[in-house]
Each structure stands twice: as C-alpha cells, then as structure tokens.
Amino acid sequence: MTARYMGIAEELRDAIMRGEYPVGAQLPSEAELATRFAASRGTVRQAVAVLATEGLVGSRQGARRIVLGRERSQSFAELHSFAQWARAMGYRVSGQVLQQRRRGAGATEAVRLALQPGEPVLSVLRLRSLEGEPVMLERTVYAGWIAPAVERIEPGCESVTQALYESVGLVFAYGEHLIDAVAAGVQDSKLLAVRRGSPLLRQRRVTTTHEGRPVEWSDDRYRAGSVTFSIRNSVDANPLVRQMGDLRPAP
Amino acid sequence: MTARYMGIAEELRDAIMRGEYPVGAQLPSEAELATRFAASRGTVRQAVAVLATEGLVGSRQGARRIVLGRERSQSFAELHSFAQWARAMGYRVSGQVLQQRRRGAGATEAVRLALQPGEPVLSVLRLRSLEGEPVMLERTVYAGWIAPAVERIEPGCESVTQALYESVGLVFAYGEHLIDAVAAGVQDSKLLAVRRGSPLLRQRRVTTTHEGRPVEWSDDRYRAGSVTFSIRNSVDANPLVRQMGDLRPAP
DNA sequence: TAGTGGTCTAGACCACATC
DNA sequence: ATGTGGTCTAGACCACTAC
Missing domain, CATH: 1.10.10.10 (Winged helix-like DNA-binding domain superfamily/Winged helix DNA-binding domain)
Known part of the structure; x- marks a missing residue:
C-alpha cells in the first residue's frame, strides 16, 4: 500500500x-x-x-x-548504480572487471569503511561503457564481509548493485559523494582512451547499509563531456557542499 | 522568534x-x-x-x-556565494572584475534567464582568489533588469551577493547547478595560472529569486584540487542527478 | 484585511524491526 | 509481544504576503 x-x-x-x-x-x-x-x-x-x-x-x-521546474530528480538507485542510471536514461550499458584481488585495508580505506587498518578488503577495477564506448573507470574497495558475494558475481555483470541485492539481499541505503576534477593518469588514459593529463570528472563515494554500515568506497572517473551532475537547491534545502580540496590523500 | x-x-x-x-x-x-x-x-x-x-x-x-555523520551541510548562501562560503571556511578571499559589458542575450542565455533572444544582459568576468591565489574564474550573465545594480558594485568587491542584497534587497532563493570537468582554454589557463588543457572543475548555475525569476547564469571554473563538492543522499532523499553531457552547447 | 503558508498539538492506527 | 517510526486527522494560532 x-x-x-x-x-x-x-x-x-x-x-x-x-x-x-x-x-x-x-x-x-x-x-x-x-x-x-x-x-x-x-x-x-x-x-x-x-x-x-x-x-x-x-x-x-x-x-x-x-x-520552479519540470525535470524530476533521479532515484537514489539511479545515482548510486551506474547501470541503473544508464538504463533509466535509455542507454545500452556494459561493464568489465579488469582486476580483482583481496588485500589488507590501507589507512584511508580503513577510515572510510569503518575498519581497522589491515582488515581484509576486496579491491576491484571495472571499466564501464555506454553504447560500447568506455566512459568511466571505477576503482572500488569492498569491506571484507561482503567480499565473497562480490567475488561470486560474473566479471561482465552489468549491475553489481542489483546482483548483490538478488544474491544476498544487500540494500545500499545511504551515500556520501565527493566530486572534483583530476588529470588522467597513466592507467586512466589507457583504459578510457584519452590523452594523459586530460580532464576527468571524479566521483568518490562511500555507500552504507540501512544500519549505517559501510559497504564500499569507490573512486569513479568519467571522461570529460560524458556526464554532468545536476543539483537543485534553495535557501531552505541545501544538499550540496563545497569543500577545500586538500583534505584527504589520494587513494 | x-x-x-x-x-x-x-x-x-x-x-x-x-x-x-x-x-x-x-x-x-x-x-x-x-x-x-x-x-x-x-x-x-x-x-x-x-x-x-x-x-x-x-x-x-x-x-x-x-x-550517519558529523559534518554539517553548508547553507544555501555559502553554496551560492563564493565569498560567503570562503569566509565561513575561514579563508581570506578576494575578487576582481576583469571585464564587464552590456550586450544582447544569445539563444542559450535567453533560455536560461527566461528572456527573449536579444534582450539586454550584462556580462561579467571575475577572478576569485583564496589567500591571494587565483582559484576560480567566473563568467556571469545577469538579466538586464538587475544590470544597473551590478554596475554600481565596485570592481574589487568581495561578495556580489551581499552587495546586491544591501543595495537593492535582492535575495537569491533557488539555484540549479550543473557540475562537470573541462579542459582549461586559453583565457582560463592564463588567468588561473595553469597549463592549457589541464583539468578544471566547472559549475554552471542559474539562480532565481523567491518568485522564480532568473537573475544570473554563470559558468564558474575551479583549478583542479582547489575545491570539492560533497553530497549526502539516501534512498529517501536524493538531490543529486547525473546527466549525459551532450545536452547543451558551450556558452 | 483577507488569504496563505509555517508551526504546533493530541490523538489515532498501521507497518515494520526486534527480541 | 512490544516498541518504533510512518501516516493521517482536526483543529489552533501566528507570521507573512498581497491587495
């Protein structure tokens, strides 16, 4: 009801x-x-x-x-999940796991994921494409407790979010996102087919469960021109925050 | 009360x-x-x-x-106004008008500002600095009806938002923001002291009054590494929207 | 001055989480 | 079974806008 x-x-x-x-x-x-x-x-x-x-x-x-306007905001799922967003926009989406390995959490990762340094995490590198064109490079670190479920996902899976929901009932409920611009590094430029140093839109995010338990910490880089983030705000409601950029070390 | x-x-x-x-x-x-x-x-x-x-x-x-967290979101004023944001963060801020001229509205501008093409607008180029370092380049187009008040502001004024409130009682109430990454152009690179083609974080925005009347349309470009935008969202409340980047022509 | 949204109350029932 | 947040009601007063 x-x-x-x-x-x-x-x-x-x-x-x-x-x-x-x-x-x-x-x-x-x-x-x-x-x-x-x-x-x-x-x-x-x-x-x-x-x-x-x-x-x-x-x-x-x-x-x-x-x-004030006629365009509707997207759902949380559409923001959180590249695949769900792209599908809702009517695009053909694909993804490919390029690397995947378990290791111990670094200092920054431990803070983001509410773990102790050295606790096991799963590090995954994924390339996401729209209409066959590589558009986004995703470097995700999953907390150890969800790693087995992530490893069971097939490498070419379109929507990891959906796969995790269907396999273990995991629901992403809250997210924090940091958005800035960076120059493409060596790996970035190779995989996204852009020149080194060219601009990328970076979205770093932590996602947690309903209970506030962090699940993943991700660094997503979009080819310039491929996507735009859009926000409406008002004197009453203000979701967006601008911060100085020197707050945290590069992952 | x-x-x-x-x-x-x-x-x-x-x-x-x-x-x-x-x-x-x-x-x-x-x-x-x-x-x-x-x-x-x-x-x-x-x-x-x-x-x-x-x-x-x-x-x-x-x-x-x-x-879920301990950091508080910033106020609308702090998001809208570079000066008010910087001050709230405890930074020394300055600004300088580099160009200012009246002209007729182009097609894109007319749509953004709810004007007819050719109606008068005021175009302003400002360089904003933090702690004496140039950080952001602001290209703003004001609707004709507010132009006289903008022209009365002194070129080195720190906060245009505050000046407009104090001089004519103008209140910015609603904003829409588009965030992406672009490569620095010739003018960008000169004024921000970065190499051509280096990454900039771009924030384009339209701001309106309480009545929904558009006041300004602006293209702000931040030096990479100088600022980050941050957003918290949840399954329930989702202010952020991701869009394809090919929606509108460059201004 | 009349109309409108902003705030606040006291109570009710339901859906869901937890144990 | 109990507690919790989610929804809904009916009424009240106030602050502000518009005229």
Missing part, C-alpha cells in the same frame, strides 16, 4: 509535467488541495514537501507555492 | 557534534525526545527531519534512528 501523500504528490507532479502548472505559475492553496483530494492539510503539506525536495516547486510564507 | 523544532534540531545536532551520539549510534526514540523537550511528537519529527536532510541521521520504519 503506497501512502496517500505519495499519490497526491504524483498527481501534482504529473500536472506540472503536463504543463497544467507551467514554470513560474502558482499552485493551488493547501486548503484548496485538501478539499480537492479529500485529505487533511497535513497530508497535503507532506505531498508538496515531496515536490519541494525534488526541486519542482518552491514556497515562502504568506505566498502561494510556485513551480 | 525561531521555531521550536529548529531549537530541538540544534540541540540534537550539537549532541552529535560533541560525540554524545557517535557515528553508528542510535538516537533516542521520538516519544522519549518529545518528553525530554516537552514538545509534541510532530514537532520532534520536524526536528529530526532537519537532521535527516542534513545527512546527519538516517531512519527506517520500526527501528531507531541512527547517526
């Missing part, structure tokens, strides 16, 4: 997508929506809060809500 | 920062917090919702909330 407010949010989102409420237009008042959907004002507020965090509408005390 | 739930959120946030609830630990139940703060459960839920969108705590039905 899906929640009432989700249904209301969906109806309003559809209306916005259809252009019934064009960008810049006002939404009906909460009271009006409550009547229309035969729900309490609280439920209606939950619904519009969903749209607000999606960046579709904005609001301020005393004035009607306004429509 | 600040809201009750904000105060509760602050107390809980402080407790997390102090390590009273370390990363991975559980928060008290809503009922317990309601008693402790002499507030209703709804108000307590508003408070923990704040912490959840800040990425500090996570939650799932049936289980206690857990602490």
